[in-house]
Amino acid sequence: MRVLFFPDEDGVDVSGGAAELAVLAFALAAGKGGTETTASAEPSFGGTELASVEVVSTSGPGVRIRVDSERSALLIEGDRLGLTALADEVQSIAEMDDGGHQHIEYFPDHYYLVAGSLAMVVNSPHGGMPTR
Numbered sequence: 001m002r003v004l005f006f007p008d009e010d011g012v013d014v015s016g017g018a019a020e021l022a023v024l025a026f027a028l029a030a031g032k033g034g035t036e037t038t039a040s041a042e043p044s045f046g047g048t049e050l051a052s053v054e055v056v057s058t059s060g061p062g063v064r065i066r067v068d069s070e071r072s073a074l075l076i077e078g079d080r081l082g083l084t085a086l087a088d089e090v091q092s093i094a095e096m097d098d099g100g101h102q103h104i105e106y107f108p109d110h111y112y113l114v115a116g117s118l119a120m121v122v123n124s125p126h127g128g129m130p131t132r
Helices: 018-030 080-094
Strands: 002-006 011-015 032-036 052-057 063-068 073-078 101-104 119-123
Touching: 018 032, 018 052, 018 080, 052 080, 063 080, 073 080, 080 101, 080 119
Parallel strands: 011 119, 052 073
Antiparallel strands: 002 011, 032 052, 063 073, 101 119
């Protein structure tokens, strides 16, 4: 799995194989865990590669997506209800049969993200754009 942080855009870009995205979805559903990321020779387009993704269960309400720059880690913290909703989204992306991506971004009255969360783009295991 590769995670790029774009501080100027307040966002992260997540790419990985179906199994890697499923592991992330499992950690989100469990409310704990995470994964190490892998560096890539692919262009980063100005993003900074992060070393890990960590999931932490909190009392909430909601989910906050943030980066711990000192540890080079993507942190996803939240209550079980919100983490489960995000897990379902990540799992559905892992199961995509074509290229594509999903934007997970806060907006007022978002049903699980809290204000101040970073925007997150999760790419299909088949690439960020459809081939059809």
